[in-house]
Amino acid sequence: MYKESICSQCMACVDACPKGIHYIDENGNHQVRRDISCDGCRKCEEVCPMSAIHITGEIKTVSELMKIVHEDDAFYETSGGGVTLSGGECTSQPDAALAILKACKEDGINTAIETCGHSRMDRLMEMADYIDLFLFDMKHMDPVRHNELTGISNEKILANLKELFKRGYNVKIRMPMLKQVNDSHEEIQQIVDFLTPYKDLPNFHGIDLLPYHKLGVAKYGQLGIDYPVKEDPSLSDADLTRIEGWIKEYDFPVRVVRH
Template sequence: MQDYDFYIASGGGVTIGGGEMSLQTDFAVALFSECKKMMLNTAIETQGTTPLANYQKLAPVTDTFLFDIKQINSEHHKALFGIGNEGIRRNLEWLVDSGANVIIRMPLVRGYNDSFDAITGAIDYVQKLAKRGNIRRIDMLPYHQLGRKKYERLDMPYPITQDPSYSSEELNQLETFFTQFDFDIRLVRH
């Protein structure tokens, strides 16, 4: 592997993401098993929507799960995504109870999941869950338009007509708001 020395020196490794990688569980387990033989860190990005059995297979070879919580209220989750979040929460709770390292990621999209109740509900849920296991932090990911250029290159209309991005002032207010919680919450700026 060309960058092996860099990965070892930096503590870096291999992250599988894009779409829902846990749908490719057998491939991910095989790849991560080889990574573990080389002493490389492994991580998987997941929405948590696949069957629990997939996470049970992935857990022994995955160092960190980057786990999305998009909407903590199950009814709102169903309205936005077509399914409730009970299975997602079950998978996350199993990972935490099994001792997996988890980083929660919450995409923030204006008007969809950035209300006071949605944000504080998710944070409260994660704080309670963290008492049972190793949730390292919450990364809040404000909406951005980095994907707009891809649509333009593909000559496709961008599906979001109104820009729900946050201003610098709004991001500063969110960061200040997060300091009231006794938990590591990071606002990821793009």
């Protein structure tokens, strides 16, 4: 990730990179070759005097991660909180996720995962015995529209969700909300209709509405990727309150998670 705005153009990274990812263009400016795979040696990051370069992602063993987890033991004890495996999508690394979840439970630490739900059911259920709460995304009920928005249909997602409810695993629904994407009364009604058979189950823990935010826009720029959302799909407070009201009409526990 390259923050051009704070780069001093010292070119130390050009000399440090063994793969030639950093280079000087014809105008004498620092550029990053995105067509060359970085091997994560971090030499460019280490020599950058302005901290304009950051290599994302680290390889860690479970024992290394658990040392980090246990740094917050006092917080877990006083708050009742624990460890949440977040995203990307933790179920895309199922063996690692399962190992971390098992280690947390062995040490008496509460666990949760944030998931889009697009996972092999057998692998998801294998993890489920070590998960205290699923924070499960529902983006859109229409399979065709879901595919247009995310690149995948939602049949597998909804099948996994039904199975989690059926087997008694704790689930909280999270709905990322975007204007003119999934904010109409019809779209909300479809989600309510799907969830109604599970509403009174003790393992159903309500719905969180997650308003669209722009926290990732700067990261796209640092990665040299064009941000695909050109217009602002943010919902107003009035929009969110109205959607919250629609859901409350059916006696669902629901809240807006405002940033």
